[in-house]
Amino acid sequence: MRIINIRPSRPTVVVLALLPFVAIFIAYTVASDIRLAANPADKLLPAPETVMETAGRLVTEADRRSGDILFWQDTWASLQRLLLGVGISSAIGLVFGLLIGLLPVARALLAQVVAVISMIPPLALLPILFIVFGLGELSKVVLIVIGTLPFLIRDLSQRVLEVPQELVVKAQTLGASTWVIAVRVALPQLMPRLIQAVRLSLGPAWLFLIAAEAIAADAGLGYRIFLVRRYLAMDVILTYVMWITLLAFLMDWALRSLSRRTFPWAEDGL
Amino acid sequence: MTYVRVENLFQSYGRRPIIERVNVDVAEGEFISIVGASGCGKSTFLRLMLAQETPTRGQISINGANPAREPGLDRGIVFQRYSVFPHLTVRDNIVAGESFRRGWGRFWGAERRAALARADETLARISLDHVADQYPATLSGGMQQRLAIAQALVAKPSVLLLDEPFGALDPGTRLQMHDFLTELRAQAAMTVFMVTHDLAEAFKLGDRVLVFDKVRWDPQDPNLHGATITYDFDARHGGIPFQTLKEKTNVPYPA
Ligand SMILES: Nc1ncnc2c1ncn2[C@@H]1O[C@H](COP(=O)(O)OP(=O)(O)OP(=O)(O)O)[C@@H](O)[C@H]1O
Ligand SMILES: [Mg+2]
Numbered sequence: 001m002r003i004i005n006i007r008p009s010r011p012t013v014v015v016l017a018l019l020p021f022v023a024i025f026i027a028y029t030v031a032s033d034i035r036l037a038a039n040p041a042d043k044l045l046p047a048p049e050t051v052m053e054t055a056g057r058l059v060t061e062a063d064r065r066s067g068d069i070l071f072w073q074d075t076w077a078s079l080q081r082l083l084l085g086v087g088i089s090s091a092i093g094l095v096f097g098l099l100i101g102l103l104p105v106a107r108a109l110l111a112q113v114v115a116v117i118s119m120i121p122p123l124a125l126l127p128i129l130f131i132v133f134g135l136g137e138l139s140k141v142v143l144i145v146i147g148t149l150p151f152l153i154r155d156l157s158q159r160v161l162e163v164p165q166e167l168v169v170k171a172q173t174l175g176a177s178t179w180v181i182a183v184r185v186a187l188p189q190l191m192p193r194l195i196q197a198v199r200l201s202l203g204p205a206w207l208f209l210i211a212a213e214a215i216a217a218d219a220g221l222g223y224r225i226f227l228v229r230r231y232l233a234m235d236v237i238l239t240y241v242m243w244i245t246l247l248a249f250l251m252d253w254a255l256r257s258l259s260r261r262t263f264p265w266a267e268d269g270l
Numbered sequence: 271m272t273y274v275r276v277e278n279l280f281q282s283y284g285r286r287p288i289i290e291r292v293n294v295d296v297a298e299g300e301f302i303s304i305v306g307a308s309g310c311g312k313s314t315f316l317r318l319m320l321a322q323e324t325p326t327r328g329q330i331s332i333n334g335a336n337p338a339r340e341p342g343l344d345r346g347i348v349f350q351r352y353s354v355f356p357h358l359t360v361r362d363n364i365v366a367g368e369s370f371r372r373g374w375g376r377f378w379g380a381e382r383r384a385a386l387a388r389a390d391e392t393l394a395r396i397s398l399d400h401v402a403d404q405y406p407a408t409l410s411g412g413m414q415q416r417l418a419i420a421q422a423l424v425a426k427p428s429v430l431l432l433d434e435p436f437g438a439l440d441p442g443t444r445l446q447m448h449d450f451l452t453e454l455r456a457q458a459a460m461t462v463f464m465v466t467h468d469l470a471e472a473f474k475l476g477d478r479v480l481v482f483d484k485v486r487w488d489p490q491d492p493n494l495h496g497a498t499i500t501y502d503f504d505a506r507h508g509g510i511p512f513q514t515l516k517e518k519t520n521v522p523y524p525a
Pocket of ligand 2: 312313314433
């Protein structure tokens with residue numbers, strides 16, 4: 001039988017999906033064992049138990065100076081920036097996507113400038129943002145917006161253009177105005193694409209968030225990682241990295257199930 | 271009485287003429303079938319009727335009005351595909367036929383309830399009431415086209431344009447759709463233009479059958495000339511004309 005025709009059964013799928021995780025864990029454990037056997041004081045690859053211990057301590061013990069649990073404080077600070085940034089970015093992206101996709105005039109005016117702006121590496125703008133918006137929350141949120149917006153606008157306007165012309169003509173023959181076509185034909189068809197696009201933007205959004213926090217912040221997941229790097233606290237870094245990964249994964253999963261639940265008429269992909 | 275008047279219509283894309291010198295007068299309530307080879311410009315003709323495109327020359331006027339500049343309520347359309355809104359349920363697709371002309375494209379409150387009730391009646395008439403809450407993607411091709419036709423009719427267009435509406439259906443379903451269309455036309459007389467590749471269908475449903483074809487062929491460049499109406503058949507009485515006596519019959523035979 002050809003390999004393309006071999007379909008794993010349900011239990012096999014679960015086993016196969018878990019396999020890479022188990023393999024990574026085993027590889028790490030072995031590598032860590034080897035290093036610790038050579039030098040028990042090695043900090044680079046702490047034993048999984050040590051990481052677990054540190055993680056337990058981080059999520060429960062309050063900071064001696066402030067009395068807050070820094071782990072949750074960092075999480076909250078980062079999530080706030082991330083969600084605010086991505087939220088603002090999707091709202092603006094949606095409006096511009098509809099404008100560019102639906103109105104030839106807006107397309108003529110904006111499509112090229114968006115294409116050029118999307119070529120600017122957002123991190124190169126970070127110093128400007130710090131100068132203009134200060135070192136506070138605003139500059140970090142703005143970096144996430146700038147970093148994800150051009151992609152969202154281009155992707156969403158492309159999706160609007162992909163709405164079959166037949167449907168737009170049909171709506172006009174039912175007497176729909178431009179506004180009605182926008183809110184009752186294009187927008188509903190765009191919503192599942194928006195969720196798709198936001199899912200794809202979450203990766204860059206985290207990247208820009210952590211970059212901004214690493215450079216100037218007083219709380220946040222990225223800030224903490226770069227802070228403890230000085231003490232080579234690999235156990236703390238690993239805990240944070242796994243936590244960020246888990247958060248990102250949960251967001252992705254939540255968006256996907258939201259899309260499936262809310263837009264049953266749209267066919268879903270990965 | 272001329273209702274739709276097409277005068278000296280030309281359409282070219284770039285330097286390539288697609289249709290040329292199309293002249294036709296259509297009376298109110300007539301059913302016009304349009305046939306012709308693939309790519310000869312039948313859909314282009316319908317797009318011009320819709321005012322989705324402007325002709326390079328000539329004009330189309332309906333009921334003596336100025337030529338339309340964009341698609342509007344008076345001309346309904348059913349395409350072969352993508353004719354219903356995939357994100358609306360079957361019932362909402364029918365309601366859209368009435369509500370899209372509103373400021374927000376929807377009805378509220380009592381008006382909405384009344385529109386939903388009317389939609390349910392319409393769906394019962396076209397026997398789609400059992401799938402009212404489903405999305406079009408779950409419907410068969412025949413059901414989707416029935417929905418598309420009903421949706422177009424709810425908006426009460428004066429001219430209905432059909433572009434190969436039954437092209438993707440099996441022969442059995444196609445016959446059902448013929449009956450369905452004939453029934454609808456008995457209820458509300460409207461002028462219909464239907465493009466089809468099925469000659470039998472064209473003659474069965476149409477009052478007239480227009481044939482689009484190229485009259486001039488350039489052996490070096492087949493794209494040099496466009497198509498026009500080469501035949502205009504009277505398709506009433508099964509395509510056999512002169513079934514109605516035109517002379518007075520109350521004259522006694524010469525003895
Ligand atoms: N927007 C356009 N720009 C350039 N050429 C076009 C455009 N639309 C259609 N054409 C060309 O015009 C010709 C006629 O197209 P049209 O769709 O009207 O044919 P048709 O008679 O409906 O064919 P079919 O029976 O296959 O549907 C085709 O050769 C097509 O390539
Ligand atoms: Mg066609």
